Amino acid sequence: MSDFRALDGNQAVAEAMRQINPDVVAAYPITPQTEAVQVFSQFVADGEVDTEFVTVESEHSAMSACVGAGAAGARVMTCTSSAGLALMWEITYIAASMRLPMVMMVANRALSGPINIHCDHADSMGTRDNGWIQIYSENPQEAYDNMIQAVRIAEHADVTLPVMVMQDGFITSHSVERVEVFDDAAVSGFVGPYAANFQLLGASRPLTFGALDFYDYYFEHKRQQVEAFSHATEAVLEVAADFNCRFGRDYGLFQAYRLDDAEVAVVVLSSTAGTAKVVVDDLRAQGIRAGLLKPRVFRPFPAAEIVRALSHVKAIAVMDRSTSFGSMMGAGPLFLETAAAFHVLGRAPQIPMVGYVFGLGGRDISPPDLEGVYHDLLAVADSGDVGDPVRYLGVRG
Amino acid sequence: MPEPKGWKELPIGGIIDSPGSARDLETGAWRARRPIVDKDKCTSCLQCWMFCPDMAVVVQADKMRGFDLYHCKGCGICAKICPADAIAMVAEAEAGTEGEGG
Amino acid sequence: MVTQTETPTRLTLRELAKKPDRLTSGHRMCPGCAAPLVVKQVLMAIDEPVVVVCATGCLEVATTIFPQTAWNVPFIHNAFENAAATASGVEAAYRSLVRQGKIEDDNTRIVVFGGDGSSYDIGLQSLSGAMERGHRLLYVCYDNNAYMNTGIQRSSATPVGANTTTSPVGKVQAGKKGARKDLTAIMAAHGIPYVAQASPHNWRDLMQKVRKATAIDGPSFINVLASCNRGWRHDPADTIEIQRLGVDSCLWPLYEVEDGVYRVTYRPKVKVPVSDYLASQGRFGHLLQPANQYIIEALQADVDRRWERLLRMAGEV
Numbered sequence: 168m169s170d171f172r173a174l175d176g177n178q179a180v181a182e183a184m185r186q187i188n189p190d191v192v193a194a195y196p197i198t199p200q201t202e203a204v205q206v207f208s209q210f211v212a213d214g215e216v217d218t219e220f221v222t223v224e225s226e227h228s229a230m231s232a233c234v235g236a237g238a239a240g241a242r243v244m245t246c247t248s249s250a251g252l253a254l255m256w257e258i259t260y261i262a263a264s265m266r267l268p269m270v271m272m273v274a275n276r277a278l279s280g281p282i283n284i285h286c287d288h289a290d291s292m293g294t295r296d297n298g299w300i301q302i303y304s305e306n307p308q309e310a311y312d313n314m315i316q317a318v319r320i321a322e323h324a325d326v327t328l329p330v331m332v333m334q335d336g337f338i339t340s341h342s343v344e345r346v347e348v349f350d351d352a353a354v355s356g357f358v359g360p361y362a363a364n365f366q367l368l369g370a371s372r373p374l375t376f377g378a379l380d381f382y383d384y385y386f387e388h389k390r391q392q393v394e395a396f397s398h399a400t401e402a403v404l405e406v407a408a409d410f411n412c413r414f415g416r417d418y419g420l421f422q423a424y425r426l427d428d429a430e431v432a433v434v435v436l437s438s439t440a441g442t443a444k445v446v447v448d449d450l451r452a453q454g455i456r457a458g459l460l461k462p463r464v465f466r467p468f469p470a471a472e473i474v475r476a477l478s479h480v481k482a483i484a485v486m487d488r489s490t491s492f493g494s495m496m497g498a499g500p501l502f503l504e505t506a507a508a509f510h511v512l513g514r515a516p517q518i519p520m521v522g523y524v525f526g527l528g529g530r531d532i533s534p535p536d537l538e539g540v541y542h543d544l545l546a547v548a549d550s551g552d553v554g555d556p557v558r559y560l561g562v563r564g
Numbered sequence: 565m566p567e568p569k570g571w572k573e574l575p576i577g578g579i580i581d582s583p584g585s586a587r588d589l590e591t592g593a594w595r596a597r598r599p600i601v602d603k604d605k606c607t608s609c610l611q612c613w614m615f616c617p618d619m620a621v622v623v624q625a626d627k628m629r630g631f632d633l634y635h636c637k638g639c640g641i642c643a644k645i646c647p648a649d650a651i652a653m654v655a656e657a658e659a660g661t662e663g664e665g666g
Numbered sequence: 667m668v669t670q671t672e673t674p675t676r677l678t679l680r681e682l683a684k685k686p687d688r689l690t691s692g693h694r695m696c697p698g699c700a701a702p703l704v705v706k707q708v709l710m711a712i713d714e715p716v717v718v719v720c721a722t723g724c725l726e727v728a729t730t731i732f733p734q735t736a737w738n739v740p741f742i743h744n745a746f747e748n749a750a751a752t753a754s755g756v757e758a759a760y761r762s763l764v765r766q767g768k769i770e771d772d773n774t775r776i777v778v779f780g781g782d783g784s785s786y787d788i789g790l791q792s793l794s795g796a797m798e799r800g801h802r803l804l805y806v807c808y809d810n811n812a813y814m815n816t817g818i819q820r821s822s823a824t825p826v827g828a829n830t831t832t833s834p835v836g837k838v839q840a841g842k843k844g845a846r847k848d849l850t851a852i853m854a855a856h857g858i859p860y861v862a863q864a865s866p867h868n869w870r871d872l873m874q875k876v877r878k879a880t881a882i883d884g885p886s887f888i889n890v891l892a893s894c895n896r897g898w899r900h901d902p903a904d905t906i907e908i909q910r911l912g913v914d915s916c917l918w919p920l921y922e923v924e925d926g927v928y929r930v931t932y933r934p935k936v937k938v939p940v941s942d943y944l945a946s947q948g949r950f951g952h953l954l955q956p957a958n959q960y961i962i963e964a965l966q967a968d969v970d971r972r973w974e975r976l977l978r979m980a981g982e983v
Binding site: 264265266267327364365372373374375376377378380383384387388390391394395 | 568569570571574575576577578579580581583
């Protein structure tokens with residue numbers, strides 16, 4: 168039996184954490200994630216979870232304590248945002264290389280400076296090469312569903328990697344929506360008990376974690392991490408199928424919205440995809456064959472699947488809520504990955520592709536902005552001329 | 565040394581599941597001076613055992629039995645602190661087989 | 667709550683020598699290094715199972731070169747500045763898993779080792795946080811007075827006047843400027859149940875302190891002087907004697923703070939001049955020149971002042 172409740176994204180995540188009932192949570196407050204751990208703290212205070220909650224003095228220590236607890240053999244979770252994730256940066260690599268399957272919610276927020284508390288994806292995109300699986304959520308429901316699935320993905324025997332679950336700071340983290348909350352027993356049945364592969368505590372023989380590798384072993388350990396990512400795609404799909412079977416919501420590597428017969432398509436992450444769906448419907452009503460691809464999993468990047476799903480369109484816009492300073496024409500990471508995927512895996516002639524960087528520091532993106540993007544694409548498809556391949560949308564000149 | 569394992573064979577996560585395996589490493593090869601114990605002077609007070617940073621003083625049945633030369637790095641702490649002045653440090657090149665099998 | 671093994675191993679060399687090595691031979695620490703002595707004595711003092719958490723540093727790199735490990739106990743190294751936070755996580759996991767009946771409560775003791783770089787400097791925040799939160803763990807700082815693993819750079823534990831590679835002696839500078847940080851006092855100011863200073867040359871004193879610390883259901887900190895003969899520039903054979911001079915000069919007093927009560931655990935019969943300690947090490951060689959006599963005098967005055975203050979706090983004057 169599930170229950171429909173009015174929850175914002177942070178509350179929905181806290182609710183998922185309560186139901187998952189991790190052994191250890193170590194977290195530090197940072198806007199806009201704070202509410203998630205605040206709500207969870209109350210569950211701890213009320214004895215509703217078995218969790219040992221470590222109220223650390225920084226995010227660096229949050230991730231460090233998660234590594235300690237994870238290596239000890241505990242199921243571990245944390246939450247952060249922006250500068251907090253940046254401060255964890257060094258240790259996120261260690262969590263991944265130690266193959267600790269923890270789950271972290273990231274309420275996406277711009278990085279300083281100037282200091283800004285609002286949404287963009289600079290924080291999680293900055294950690295895209297750190298060895299974590301990355302899952303992006305459109306709304307509170309997806310944040311809740313993704314947290315639950317993330318535990319299974321992280322702990323999957325062929326994967327054993329940490330997972331970040333993203334939601335847009337404020338836009339999703341603080342927006343109250345109708346969220347279907349599953350029965351506690353159904354969630355704990357879905358995630359199942361945790362048995363670590365290797366653990367410090369209660370092991371049959373003493374293990375050494377965090378040893379020093381020279382050039383004779385480091386490369387092999389990195390190669391193992393690459394291998395784990397090659398299994399992650401399948402694991403995400405396997406977990407999604409079971410989730411769909413039990414809870415009746417269908418997730419994949421991405422969501423294709425009215426894409427099958429689309430002539431022009433936008434690729435965009437998270438809450439902006441929700442806005443884009445409304446725009447797609449409006450344009451369809453006008454007879455324009457607009458479509459949308461919303462990546463859910465950014466790491467591992469589902470390159471072949473995305474190329475396949477978009478291979479029939481006449482023009483593509485890839486929209487990034489972050490930039491990569493000094494990259495080719497100032498393009499964002501999602502554009503660069505998608506463009507590379509088409510170059511390597513796509514067929515000739517190349518489909519015209521435009522990159523848009525938008526919404527930095529929480530700059531609003533409205534339906535008319537997105538309509539403009541689709542009209543731009545129609546012109547590109549018509550003329551075959553991409554024009555400026557990377558565009559900055561919504562910034563004053 | 566056996567051929568290093570490839571990535572498919574190594575346990576994941578960089579863990580080492582062979583506790584105490586550093587014993588395989590011959591740190592005694594570093595040694596320039598060798599401790600030689602005069603068993604007539606030695607009282608088995610075990611100070612040398614306590615102050616050996618390399619766990620290379622062999623104690624059996626409460627007695628100091630000599631040195632584990634496979635691991636002893638020749639720091640000379642034992643000779644310096646021995647209250648009975650029973651340990652001498654001898655240049656490795658001149659030590660021959662003395663003290664071996666201790 | 668205080669839990670302790672019913673009949674702890676007697677602190678005699680014969681009894682202790684029967685215990686298996688928790689840190690084994692074959693580690694790659696330099697000949698004569700005091701750090702493995704500190705580890706050996708700390709872990710030998712504990713009869714219960716242990717988990718060791720270690721900061722990046724000589725001890726960690728020289729004991730865990732893949733695929734061999736010198737540790738015979740569960741061991742984790744995470745990074746340089748976060749050993750205490752990592753241990754907090756291990757301790758939280760222990761509490762949680764025991765409470766839920768997922769693992770057995772076997773009185774596992776969590777022991778952290780960090781050098782002065784990772785404890786006084788880059789890991790001070792992590793250490794402070796762990797102490798404040800009250801985790802049951804013993805943090806042992808092996809203080810060798812500088813960043814030895816990277817090549818003898820000054821830390822905030824480096825004594826005034828010491829020649830290091832980032833506080834070198836030059837035409838206008840006589841080694842490290844300014845006094846060292848008093849980390850033991852900072853830890854005592856946290857109001858945690860047990861704080862102490864020790865030295866491995868006085869092994870029984872050190873081990874008794876470890877026993878007290880690990881019997882407490884809460885955080886404890888022991889700061890241990892640990893000579894680095896490469897950085898201090900002395901014959902490796904002199905390690906124990908130099909540690910003794912450090913203590914007998916009252917530069918490194920042996921004391922403990924138990925629930926806020928100070929106690930000096932060893933009082934030298936004859937207080938050795940600080941200059942004897944300085945003269946034993948090449949890093950202070952330049953201080954013996956007449957032009958630098960004022961530095962020795964200032965250091966002696968500082969040591970005297972701190973020693974007197976400690977005696978007052980311990981109610982011994």
